[in-house]
Amino acid sequence: MTDSLDEPQRRMGWRGWTLVGVIAVLLVGGVVWGVLANNSASPADPGASTSPGPTPTPQPSEFETPSPGATDGVAKPDSGDEVPIDEPAPAVEGVVAEVTAIESTTAGNDIPGEPSGPAIQVTVRLTNGSDEPVDTAGANVTMTYGGDDRLPASGVTGEGTTLWPASIPAGGQADAIFQFAVPSSPDGDVRVIVDILAAAPNVVFVGPRP
Known part of the structure; x- marks a missing residue:
């Protein structure tokens, strides 16, 4: 009778120990997996020194830097002889300038802030x-x-002022x-300076103020 009771107990003890061993193996495996995963996810040690990579060697440019071009300045020739204000005078080759009218007027105040x-x-x-x-x-x-x-007179804008066209055809x-703007005084001649081209001398007409 005793042997029949001991047999089930022995079987239950063997199974219990087997179950405990399996659980222990699973626990140990879980701990090991957690440690490995934590080490792989942790950032690198900030104190660790890293060696910089090699500095790239500059490569020669395929194109040479162009040298700046030289520019020749245009020197304005001196004005020619002064011409009486009522006579025509040659200006540039083939072109004649003349003062066809000169008169006193009141000008200005056509632009805000411009005195008249x-x-x-x-x-x-x-x-x-x-x-x-x-x-x-x-x-x-x-x-x-x-x-x-030779006091310089300031140009003013008036309703009657006009400019030449961009070019004048042949003939x-x-x-x-x-x-x-010219004040009432001082007295003296006025000079009308006509400048047509930078490479040509100015034409200077001289005459009494109107």
Whole structure:
């Protein structure tokens, strides 16, 4: 009777120990897996030194740097002899300039902030007697007053002011009207300076102020 009772107990003990061994193996495996996973996911030691990679060798450029081109400056020739204000004068080759009208007027105040006052209005005509068009896109007229003191007069904008066209065809002519602020004094001649091209001398007309 005792042997029959001991047999089941022995069987139950063997199975229990087997189950405990399996659980222990699973636990140990889980711990080992967790340690390995934690080590692989942890960042690198910040104190560890890293050696920089080799510095790349600069490669020669395939294209040479172009040298800056030289620019020749244009020297403005000296103005020629002064011409009486009521006579025509050659300006550039084949082109004649003349003052066709000069008169006193009141100009200015056409632009906000621009003062109005006594002024001189000048009409200058260019006649192209050459066989080619003449470039007048940069042509301009300035004025001085006060005789030999040659005080510069300020150009003003008026309703009657005009400019020459960009060019004057062969055989053509064009007028331009300019206004300059000139005080009532001092007295003396005025000079009307006509500048057509940078490479050509200015034409200077001299005469009494109107």
